Amino acid sequence: MGRTSRSGRSAGAVPGPAADRTAHTNASAGSHSGVPGQPDGGLPRSDGLRHLDGLAEQLVVAGLAPATRRLYDAGARRYRRFCRTYRLVAAPADEQTVLRFIAHLVRRGLTAARISTVLAGVRHWHVRRGAPWIGRTDKVRLALRGAAKIPHAPRAPRVAATPSHLRRLHSELGRAQMHPVDRAAAWAAVLLGFFGALRGSEYLSPTAHTYDPRRTCQWRHLTLKRGSLRLTIPASKTDQVYQGSVVSLPALDGPVCPVTALRQYRRLRPDRHPDRPLFERADGRHCTAGWLNGVLRDAGLTRDGRLTTHSLRIGFATAAAAAGVSESVIRVSGRWRGSSYLRYVRGPRLAVWQACQAIV
Structure with missing residues (x-):
């Protein structure tokens, strides 16, 4: 799996404040009266200041993820x-x-x-x-x-997902009382999160009824080929300016294959729209990290701790290190900027696609 920086904004993305300012400047350039004390295209001073106040507030809000x-x-x-x-x-x-x-x-x-x-x-x-x-x-x-210093009951530790967990989940989902679309969405989301080393916020919606088109993966961000897939991540925890990045994954042998899972899920969504979230349930609700955590919890895959969407990200780093992937590749794959990934990394260097194949 590899990620590459993407300098351009994907088609249909919502422009940020900078683009809004440019559009406002261009639109007002032709109507500017040039009269001193009439800023912002000839608006009265009070109206111009109100506009600037509103924009300033938007910038303050946008300063946080x-x-x-x-x-x-x-x-x-x-x-x-x-x-x-x-x-x-x-x-x-x-x-x-x-x-x-x-x-x-x-x-x-x-x-x-x-x-x-x-x-x-x-x-x-x-x-x-x-x-x-x-x-x-x-x-x-x-x-x-x-x-x-006040003692608290220890919280169950979050465990790293393993290929064994994935195979057991595949069996549990087959027996679960779920709508076929929900089952396919959950399985595809789990495999994409694992092999893509993704944070839940990078490819799942923030709530079941709302999503931000600038940050949430949509169908137009996914390209499926016969032997691989390509997913554009519009934004992430470490990318707050919407530069975007690309995840490329190979097709793998056996049931634990993200390409096959996403192809099967896509077949069940013939009414998909390019600008809709990539993962949605049969009733139209968006798939969230909380919903996927519930699927993992109900599957009962571990008794030693919590298995969550972040366990998928940690699990890939753990399995990739065991397969011999280099430290630099693991860091870039998950966009880790600190040293938290280092405790997983040991062994000789291998290519990323070879690592995905070695994991399963």
Whole structure:
């Protein structure tokens, strides 16, 4: 499997703020009055400023990845509910309010790591409002350190998916009470996630009823050939400017073949539209990481931990390392920028397509 950088935007992609600004400039160039104090194509100053304010707010919102934005919004909502309950001033927050909020979260059973994430959302909410944030004082740091010392029940570890898990899943799906379209979608999504070393957010929809055409894989992003497939990923966690990247996978022998699985799934979707999400269920709902996690959980493939969509990504790195793929290829395949992949990597160098064949 190989990924290559893609500098151009795919056809039909939604332009970002930069393109919107260019279009606005071109459209207004011919109508600009040239009168001083009349910016933005001759608009009154107040209207021009309102336009700039709206665009500035869009840029601030676009500065976060959608998943991070949802996480921060949830933390801010939790903080505002807390302040309403105890009749506290939410913004700007003082040190005592932040300390009380931390104690409240500890009493609710949150770990120190989750509390830090919630506080990051509260800080972002303050930034959006233009309010000062003093939530990182020495006392707050000490409180977080104290929260980290409180024992919590260990969460089941996330395990790496293996080729054996994939073969067992194929058998379990065949016996499951599922619509044929749902069964085919789940199987194709699992194999694509595994052999593509994909994050769930890279090829599945964020919710069952909504998707962002700039970020979600659609049918127009997939090209199936007799012996391979090519998938364009429009955006990812490490690509927030929509440069895109390409995943290329070979056809493999046996049932654990992403090319065959996607071809079978495509045959069940004769009404597919190029701009619809690649993975949808029979009732029209989009396939999400949560839905696929449920499929993996219901299959009962492991008793030692949790098998999730991210287990597919970890599993490919683990299996590829065992097959002898080079460290650089594994890093590029999953677009790891840190060193988290290194613990999986050992052995001689092999080509990526050879690694896919060696895994199964």
